[in-house]
Amino acid sequence: MTGLIPILLLGALILILGGRLLAQWSRQSHAQVVTIEDYSQACAALDSVFVETAAIKRIFANEDMEFISQAGTGDVQRFFLKERKRLAIQWVRMTQKQVAHLMDLHLKLASYTYEPSPRSEGRLTVNHVCFILASNGVSVFLWLFGPFKAVRIVAYTVRAAEYFCSEFRLRLEKIDPVKLGSARQPRSL
Amino acid sequence: MSTNLIWWSSVALETVVLFRGLRAELLKKYLLFYAYVGCVFLIEVLRFCSYTFTPNFYPAFYWHSELITIVASYAVIFEIFGQALRHNPGVARLAQKLLLVVFVIALSYAASDLLHGGFTSVPRATADLGRYLRYVEGALLLVMLWLFGRYRISFGRNLLGLTVGYSLLVGLDVMNLALLSFPGNEFSIGLRKSLPITYLITLSIWCASLWSCQPDPVQSAESAIDRDYEHLAAKTRANFAHLPARVGRKLRP
Numbered sequence: 001m002t003g004l005i006p007i008l009l010l011g012a013l014i015l016i017l018g019g020r021l022l023a024q025w026s027r028q029s030h031a032q033v034v035t036i037e038d039y040s041q042a043c044a045a046l047d048s049v050f051v052e053t054a055a056i057k058r059i060f061a062n063e064d065m066e067f068i069s070q071a072g073t074g075d076v077q078r079f080f081l082k083e084r085k086r087l088a089i090q091w092v093r094m095t096q097k098q099v100a101h102l103m104d105l106h107l108k109l110a111s112y113t114y115e116p117s118p119r120s121e122g123r124l125t126v127n128h129v130c131f132i133l134a135s136n137g138v139s140v141f142l143w144l145f146g147p148f149k150a151v152r153i154v155a156y157t158v159r160a161a162e163y164f165c166s167e168f169r170l171r172l173e174k175i176d177p178v179k180l181g182s183a184r185q186p187r188s189l
Numbered sequence: 190m191s192t193n194l195i196w197w198s199s200v201a202l203e204t205v206v207l208f209r210g211l212r213a214e215l216l217k218k219y220l221l222f223y224a225y226v227g228c229v230f231l232i233e234v235l236r237f238c239s240y241t242f243t244p245n246f247y248p249a250f251y252w253h254s255e256l257i258t259i260v261a262s263y264a265v266i267f268e269i270f271g272q273a274l275r276h277n278p279g280v281a282r283l284a285q286k287l288l289l290v291v292f293v294i295a296l297s298y299a300a301s302d303l304l305h306g307g308f309t310s311v312p313r314a315t316a317d318l319g320r321y322l323r324y325v326e327g328a329l330l331l332v333m334l335w336l337f338g339r340y341r342i343s344f345g346r347n348l349l350g351l352t353v354g355y356s357l358l359v360g361l362d363v364m365n366l367a368l369l370s371f372p373g374n375e376f377s378i379g380l381r382k383s384l385p386i387t388y389l390i391t392l393s394i395w396c397a398s399l400w401s402c403q404p405d406p407v408q409s410a411e412s413a414i415d416r417d418y419e420h421l422a423a424k425t426r427a428n429f430a431h432l433p434a435r436v437g438r439k440l441r442p
Contacts, residue, residue, distance in 0.1 A: 003302070004367055010327050011364035017334035018356030024338060025349050104341075111277045111340040118283055 059087050060147050081146055088147035092139050096132070103128055131160040195385045196237065202392035203230040206399060213401045215347065219272070221264040222351060226395075228261040252312045256319040259326070265355050266329055272348050273337060280340050287332055295328040320366045327363040330356060345405035350398020354391040361387045 058064070068080045106124070203226055210216040210223050232254045239250045270288075274281035299321035334356060336342070344352065365384050 007324060007367035008364055010324070010331060011360045011362075011367070014327055014331050014334065014356050014360035014363065017331065017338060018353050018360065020338050021334060021344070021356075022349070022353050024341065025344055107339060108341050111280050111342060118286065121283070 059084055059091060062148060065148050084147045085142060088142045089139060092135055092142065096135050099128070099131060099135075127160060127163055134160060195389060196233070198389055199385070199392060200230065200233050200237075202389065202396055203233065206392060206395050209396065209400050213399070215399055215402055218402070219268055219347070219351065219399075221268040221271075225261050225264045225268075229258055232258055249312045252316045252319065256315050256322070259319045259322045262359075263322075263326060265351070266326060266333070269348070269352050269355065270333060273333075273342055273344065273352070277340070277342060280336065280342065284333065284336050287336070288329055291328050291332050292325065295325040299324055320369075323359070323363055323366055327359055330359050346403035347399055348405070350394050354394035354398070357394070358388060358391040 064084075065080075068077055103124075206226050207223060207230065210219070210226075216223050236247070236251065236254060239247045270281075270284065274284060303317055303321055334352075337344075337352075361384060365381055369381065
């Protein structure tokens with residue numbers, strides 16, 4: 001009976017991935033394929049990662065908390081903590097969205113390259129999964145304890161995002177320009 | 190009566206798929222796929238003749254012809270692979286390596302299971318071989334579907350219908366054959382009965398999606414856009430080269 005489970009799983013996964021392919025196609029038929037504009041957006045997206053991560057330092061800055069603790073009343077402190085917690089959670093969600101977008105672009109662009117390396121692709125996947133787990137952990141931690149105790153985990157998230165930036169840069173260097181240009185052309189026979 | 194109806198319906202749909210393939214000039218484009226459909230059609234007709242004129246020979250003929258059908262269906266795997274990745278040589282190379290690994294693992298698993306099962310009779314051994322070949326095919330298809338999804342490979346309507354229909358057929362057949370190999374499983378009987386209907390659904394999907402030739406995403410010659418792209422790529426490369434260091438310097442606590 002134990003031998004039956006992997007085979008049944010195999011059959012079920014084929015059906016699921018077949019359905020996913022159909023869903024992907026219906027999305028792609030409305031959305032544009034990778035174009036030169038998307039490429040510019042990738043550049044802007046990387047810039048925004050830099051800008052946002054710089055802003056984060058302020059959200060998690062202990063100096064602000066120390067200042068409020070010394071100068072503010074209890075209500076002000078509570079309000080300050082609530083606001084910082086909201087901002088921190090919002091930032092984590094934005095970072096997750098940004099990295100997911102980067103990953104999506106990376107994969108689309110990877111299909112245009114002459115030689116995607118299985119090793120680096122595997123490494124990237126592992127790192128992406130780690131990032132998802134870590135960032136979800138950060139969200140839970142922020143929600144439970146507030147932003148100031150979450151600094152260590154945030155430091156890891158920043159490092160992971162930094163890794164994605166460098167991987168993405170390497171990917172861009174390997175793009176086949178002819179293939180990327182052709183993606184903008186309308187579909188024809 | 191209902192069995193005959195399904196039988197004739199599937200033969201009729203196979204005829205329509207082949208006819209439309211010829212009329213819509215898809216036969217040349219998807220030659221391996223149409224060769225598979227033609228092979229299945231021929232086997233269906235031979236099975237019908239065997240069932241009518243030599244019923245005693247039918248069970249043995251069924252399992253032998255089933256094995257041929259499964260072997261022939263590997264042509265569809267090659268067709269999907271070749272058509273889907275013809276504009277993505279990098280992903281095709283990656284897929285080749287991955288498929289080879291999966292093929293070796295799945296084949297080793299199937300061979301060891303087949304040898305452990307022992308040899309009872311020729312029809313039984315043929316049925317087992319067919320089952321394991323289907324498992325291997327399922328594993329290959331799974332890897333291909335995963336790669337298509339992962340790298341967001343663009344599909345034309347024809348190829349999409351071909352792939353989705355084939356996935357439905359193989360996915361359910363793999364589950365059915367697995368359950369069939371465990372005697373006394375009541376769910377297997379239900380699934381076995383529903384399988385011909387699944388095949389009819391698959392043929393209907395193929396019939397609808399391959400009714401006429403639909404445009405595919407194609408590669409075009411270099412244009413002004415490419416030159417713009419190269420400018421932009423050079424610009425962004427220079428930009429990205431310093432970005433990680435800048436990010437790291439600013440953000441490390």
